[in-house]
Amino acid sequence: MMELFDRPDEDNFFKAVQAVAEDGIWPDLAPFREAARHEEHARRRRGLYVLAYHGAEPGMLAILLDALTDPETVVRTAVLTAIGRHGLGQLVPDICRIFLEEGDDPQLAKAASETLGKLADARAVEPLRLAKSRFPTFVVRSACDMALRKLGAAAR
Numbered sequence: 001m002m003e004l005f006d007r008p009d010e011d012n013f014f015k016a017v018q019a020v021a022e023d024g025i026w027p028d029l030a031p032f033r034e035a036a037r038h039e040e041h042a043r044r045r046r047g048l049y050v051l052a053y054h055g056a057e058p059g060m061l062a063i064l065l066d067a068l069t070d071p072e073t074v075v076r077t078a079v080l081t082a083i084g085r086h087g088l089g090q091l092v093p094d095i096c097r098i099f100l101e102e103g104d105d106p107q108l109a110k111a112a113s114e115t116l117g118k119l120a121d122a123r124a125v126e127p128l129r130l131a132k133s134r135f136p137t138f139v140v141r142s143a144c145d146m147a148l149r150k151l152g153a154a155a156r
Contacts, residue, residue: 017050036063041072048075052082060086068098073107080111084118092119096127100134109135110143117147125151 035047048067051060060082067079068091080099083091099105099112109131116124128144128151135141 013046014049033059033063036067041070041075044070044072044075045078048078048082052078052085061088061090064088064091065094068094073105076108077111080108080115084115087119089119089121092116092121092123096124100127100131106135106137106140109140113140113143113147117143117150120151122151 029051032047032050035043036051038044038047044067048063051063064079064082067075070076070079076099080095083095095112095116099108103109103112113128113131116128125148128147132141132144135144
């Protein structure tokens with residue numbers, strides 16, 4: 001998989017990661033942990049993508065916490081995906097604060113809403129409701145509504 005890491009072809013990289021995930025035979029993850037902190041945003045995103053697919057990688061929480069404030073939208077979106085995949089509910093307050101309460105990026109607000117829906121944590125109900133008025137775009141409002149529906153009774 002590392003041989004695909006530097007190639008510009010994103011589809012082949014993502015397919016290779018998915019194939020490895022399905023086989024359950026992982027290479028040494030040290031290069032991907034390093035890539036998650038690389039200066040190039042494409043490498044950071046790819047490193048986080050691999051770690052998100054891997055599962056319970058030691059040190060994952062620290063890597064994700066650092067990357068929550070990455071300057072690149074594509075990296076932060078990858079972080080949100082990883083948080084949702086791992087079910088890291090302890091990061092719900094950080095997600096709500098950074099992306100829904102203080103943030104101003106609709107793409108990140110949508111990704112955060114989707115992650116919060118996956119985490120199904122009642123602490124996200126009020127921030128999701130408020131985000132619907134802060135982000136008047138249909139895409140964000142729809143993502144918030146879907147997350148609130150997933151939260152079910154807690155959202156009522």
